[in-house]
Amino acid sequence: MTYTQSNLPELPDFDLSIEIKDLTFSYPSRNSFVTEDPVNILDNLSISLPRGARCLLLGSNGSGKSTLLRILAGRHLTKSDDMVRVCNMNAFRDTKLNFFRAYLDCDWGMRTVAFAGGGVPLQADVPVHGMMTKLQSQYPERRDEIVDMLGIDLNWRMHELSDGQRRRVQLLLGLIRPFEILLLDEITTSLDVCVRQDLLRWLKKETDDRGATIVYATHIFDGLDDWPTDIMYLTDKGTCGWQGKLDELPYYQQLKESNHPAKMLAIADFWLRKELDERRAKRKMERAAGSRAFELDPTDRQGGYASGRNFDGKREPKEAKRTGRLSDIMGNAGIMAKNSD
Numbered sequence: 001m002t003y004t005q006s007n008l009p010e011l012p013d014f015d016l017s018i019e020i021k022d023l024t025f026s027y028p029s030r031n032s033f034v035t036e037d038p039v040n041i042l043d044n045l046s047i048s049l050p051r052g053a054r055c056l057l058l059g060s061n062g063s064g065k066s067t068l069l070r071i072l073a074g075r076h077l078t079k080s081d082d083m084v085r086v087c088n089m090n091a092f093r094d095t096k097l098n099f100f101r102a103y104l105d106c107d108w109g110m111r112t113v114a115f116a117g118g119g120v121p122l123q124a125d126v127p128v129h130g131m132m133t134k135l136q137s138q139y140p141e142r143r144d145e146i147v148d149m150l151g152i153d154l155n156w157r158m159h160e161l162s163d164g165q166r167r168r169v170q171l172l173l174g175l176i177r178p179f180e181i182l183l184l185d186e187i188t189t190s191l192d193v194c195v196r197q198d199l200l201r202w203l204k205k206e207t208d209d210r211g212a213t214i215v216y217a218t219h220i221f222d223g224l225d226d227w228p229t230d231i232m233y234l235t236d237k238g239t240c241g242w243q244g245k246l247d248e249l250p251y252y253q254q255l256k257e258s259n260h261p262a263k264m265l266a267i268a269d270f271w272l273r274k275e276l277d278e279r280r281a282k283r284k285m286e287r288a289a290g291s292r293a294f295e296l297d298p299t300d301r302q303g304g305y306a307s308g309r310n311f312d313g314k315r316e317p318k319e320a321k322r323t324g325r326l327s328d329i330m331g332n333a334g335i336m337a338k339n340s341d
């Protein structure tokens with residue numbers, strides 16, 4: 001069946017735009033081969049977000065924000081089915097959700113090109129008005145509104161654009177269809193200040209006027225103090241550090257009372273610095289306890305300078321196991337095989 005604007009699939013009733021129950025997620029490639037135990041990126045995560053919320057997703061590098069957004073966008077299958085629901089539909093299996101869900105990340109228009117590398121911008125000589133033409137013709141007024149808001153020239157040709165202009169085109173194409181839920185993964189990085197502010201204002205209007213829901217993962221908090229209604233904080237262990245209405249966060253109230261000039265930055269700094277200090281203290285303790293990972297000794301050929309020439313072979317096989325980098329392990333592969341249990 002071909003869907004047009006007038007016969008879009010029906011949206012089920014829902015109060016919660018996002019509902020996640022006890023979600024634990026790990027990447028298959030991070031399991032058994034590289035490490036013995038699966039590395040859980042998200043750990044027992046339960047969160048919910050009401051319809052019409054503007055939610056900032058905070059967390060340190062590698063805490064799993066993009067992973068969570070990709071799961072919500074239906075890009076990753078989770079082990080236990082139906083624990084991730086978006087607009088009361090299964091985030092992975094319900095394909096009609098794609099008519100109501102928009103997901104924008106920094107990978108758009110990037111390709112891996114042999115001999116050139118990954119993340120190479122698409123170099124097609126195509127004008128903006130010639131891209132996704134059906135969608136553009138379905139929502140002409142909305143298209144013109146976004147073109148105006150983002151300062152786009154429809155005659156721009158993709159192979160001639162700067163990073164910021166390319167990002168604007170991505171936003172145009174991603175926002176044309178009126179969404180119920182919008183998932184943004186750090187997409188404002190290359191936008192100039194005016195365009196970024198206009199975009200944030202326009203997104204606020206989308207939630208206020210149409211009741212759409214937005215989740216926005218970012219590390220840039222300029223101009224965001226009065227933007228979110230909700231906050232979601234992912235810890236570096238993949239658990240939920242805090243989630244709820246921004247007004248219910250006691251630290252936010254304190255900052256508001258003291259008229260702090262950068263409240264969101266202060267909140268993020270408070271949470272993430274605590275994690276950073278804990279990680280540093282843990283590393284220090286490990287070093288003090290003499291963890292082998294920090295003290296490879298090149299003289300006994302454990303450091304990978306030669307393939308085990310001074311290896312006496314008398315030590316216990318367990319001791320013979322390498323703890324260094326992959327190159328250390330590979331360099332001594334023969335000796336290891338001989339002495340392995």
Ligand SMILES: Nc1ncnc2c1ncn2[C@@H]1O[C@H](COP(=O)(O)OP(=O)(O)OP(=O)(O)O)[C@@H](O)[C@H]1O
Pocket residue numbers: 027029030041059060061062063064065066067068
């Ligand atoms: N395709 C993948 N395969 C294996 N591991 C992955 C994959 N993608 C991400 N990871 C790992 O998952 C963890 C979380 O990554 P993710 O990109 O979700 O973090 P993030 O919070 O978005 O980080 P950042 O703030 O740096 O963008 C990281 O340790 C990363 O190495």
